[in-house]
Amino acid sequence: MLLNFMLKPNLVKISHNIGSLGINCGIKRTFSQQIWKERASEITQSEGSIILIENELNWEKVSSILTRDIGAVNAVGFDCEWANESGRRKPVSLLQLATYSGNCFLFRLNSFQNNIPSSLQEILENKKILKVGVACDFDASHFAEDYNVKGWLDLRHLAVQDDLKNCKLGLKSLAKHYLGKTLLNNWRLRASDWESNTLTQDQVTYAAEDAIVGISILLAQLKNLWTPVLEETWETILLRLWK
Template sequence: CFRYINAVSFYTKIDMYHLFVYIFFSHCHEYKVLGFDCEWVTVGGKRRPVALLQLSSQKGLCALFRLCNLQQIPKGLRDLLEDDKVIKLGVAPQDDAHKLAFDYGVGVASTFDLRYLAALVGQKPEGLAKMAKSLLNVQLDKNWRLSCSDWEAKVLNEKQLQYAANDALVAVKIFDKLVKKLEPTSFWKSSKLNFDNIQERLEPFFDVRFKEGFLNNCASIERSKAAVVAGKKSKIKPLQTRSISTRSKALYDNCNLQAPDGELLCTIDAKKAQWYVDQSLGEIISNTPLTVRLNFEPSGRAVGDVGRYYQNPKENRCVVCGRRDPLSRKNVVPREYRKHFPVVMKSHTSHDVLLLCPECHQLSNIYDLKMRTKLAEQCNAPFTKEESAVKYIELPELKQVKSAARALLQ
């Protein structure tokens, strides 16, 4: 059985809470991750407030905070949990974070489900015990009598302490194992992990609940590329995403629109430029690029940074990765929010729309869901099922199994 390292249980000594929170902050100075888990008691089918909070650092310190003995979470511990620079690791950590928010009013920031990382590096995303066995050769004790034991007892026994501490510590060890496979050529320099790169890569999945298929196909694409380079034909079928419609032609024509004195007002598309000519509101003064000069004084001119933005030619490429094809439009403000705006703010202007490739568009949707969820909780305004719909990845093999099952039922 896996033994925890330096596990510490605290009861009512608040000073000790502050001391070990300080140690955790020091441990997270460079390697900003903490194993994160919670335990609670269920009585008569109803969950009681979280009784135990487990945190573990990469250096092997695991602390068990007995919240059931406190009226509120101490400020130092609250600051640690709310620090968005420190990643809280686990399997379904968002569920525990939600319980802490409900029970103690603390907002746990930057929770990360280890199953996302497993999927990104080509490992099977499983539960904590199964990943501990397959990746670390560690057998966790998941006896239901332990998980459902009395976590509010005056004194926790040795088996409870070991069970609770191991869950948090193993989460960090699994992260250590998987993150080295993510992009070793770019993440490692002089044998030192570049944590800024890790956070940038994983950030789209922070505070997002794991769902089967709720991943882009980056991992599959990378594995396929590696197989081709090695001279092998990959037998893995790429994961299929429900298609994001892409543009058949360029969005930006970058035609110039000038004021009567020749000052550049903005760039517009060819159709709009031709409209000014057809309405006798301007004349073409150049065909390369197409330039139309107005014969009336416009209501406004290009002023400041906003004006310069409209004057600059815009490239038909993904604003994130620079890819030129295929591309799709991305509304910066989602429609479900825009529909509540005043009429004057409902019309799209060019800076409200960006071009993204399908892969970056899908990552952007993950960010959107994260922001929607945060706003829904902050404003007590949950969005509808239709508004929260997410495009999921479809596994071809699973689709065949489901089809066969339906055929048998008929």
């Protein structure tokens, strides 16, 4: 996995004395970090597809794409939408998962005849697959009331560790800072009918954007924060960064 490589480079064994080992490891770390930064720059510039999934058959046709992308980078942009009725929240109707490649999977959960497919549920419950976003704990808490999700990470924590100056910690500000991207605030779309029989193109684009921006911000943040350390896993480093 690229994220695992990023946070735990595969260092070769060097049969030299301690002094030489330190020098060679230092070179290896610098080299590994440079490879990651170049690769991450390519990733964040990539463009994928928005894939609408309305039933189990749709999911079966594209599940291998999501699995492949997660196999390369074990993190996804995470977001969800729901409708409100008489001031009360209805069950989550749309789940958005975006991968490093720019692919975004929009799951219309309200149109699934049965529960979430087990293969998708495994992804959501896998703590080693990060579900990232800004204030995603709010979405994750709502989602968890209806389904289940584990392994989420609020990108604001990494932004604080990145020592941002004069930058607000909302998604719009972080997208501008890390990606040079201007997001349009459209409360009408956010409050639109996500249980409609057919989503409009504006709804699809809006829903996909937040998740895609989330994973892109994570990759940009880690370019700044990552310093290779021997034998540290990505979980250990993220926990250290979060403190």
